[in-house]
Amino acid sequence: MPAEAVIETRALSKIYRDFWGRQKVRALKALDLEVYKGEIFGLLGPNGSGKTTTIKLLLGLLFPTEGRALVLGKDATDVSKNERIGYLPEESYLYKFLNAEETLDFYGRLFDITPEVRKERIEKLIKLVKIERARKRQLREYSKGMTRRIGLAQALINDPDLILLDEPTSGLDPIGTREMKDMILELRDQGKTIVMCSHLLADVQDVCDRIAILHQGELKELGRVDSLLTVEDVTQIRARNLTDACQNELRDVIARHEGELLEMANPTTTLEDLFLSIVSDSEARPGRRVVGTAAKADGG
């Protein structure tokens, strides 16, 4: 059965004009794209490449100059489909004097959600974004990471089928970033479709199933992350406990078959994994610390 397209754009184009109707910027040029139900889709590109313009066109906040977009089976300009969409903008503009519960209740009312359903969803979302301990605190006291979490909860209050996330991990520390990525994966596991824009390529690589790369308003690449990143002509072998003799033998085999040995070395972990393991170790054993002079400076 072919996958169901949740978003379909055909030659979608946007030219921004100035006050006198003169052409100012061709922000998006004939974009053809499909996003399928249940996938995490990454929209990448340098500053000014047209990512936010695309999101705004999908939300019906802008009208295309040419082409069209279908979102959840409706024309993108039909804003009634937005009831099934959750949107986390790059900057969330929430009322600073409301607490988390009041904020979610306020947005729940805007969607005409009944009090019982609202109560149930608020509980679920506060747990999902892990702000249980701060649920009664005014948002003006929130850190950047907590603000991002309540922003995500607000975007999910209508239990959307399609979630658009603009820079979801911006400003988050590695733990907050990992948790945000886990939340995004969890939403996909619940059957939601997610489109995220990001400059943080490692985050995109970690969570996205497929990506599109835009440059100057043009689609430059589109495909599955794993296949785009596979280096076809290199074979990687990972093994544990190889003796020197065995490694030498492997070198000989590769040379005999006229292969080129690129590297045979111990792998390094990522800084993210190292950071996360240090923090969780510190939580498990508080008080233990590295004394500056005892720390190895030369790595030896």
Ligand SMILES: Nc1ncnc2c1ncn2[C@@H]1O[C@H](COP(=O)(O)OP(=O)(O)OP(=O)(O)O)[C@@H](O)[C@H]1O
């Ligand atoms: N309202 C506007 N009027 C005129 N030009 C605009 C307007 N909004 C965006 N642009 C221009 O359109 C182009 C695409 O902008 P867009 O905001 O879509 O890029 P982006 O990929 O989201 O960038 P960033 O990564 O910086 O958020 C840029 O050249 C930008 O200057």
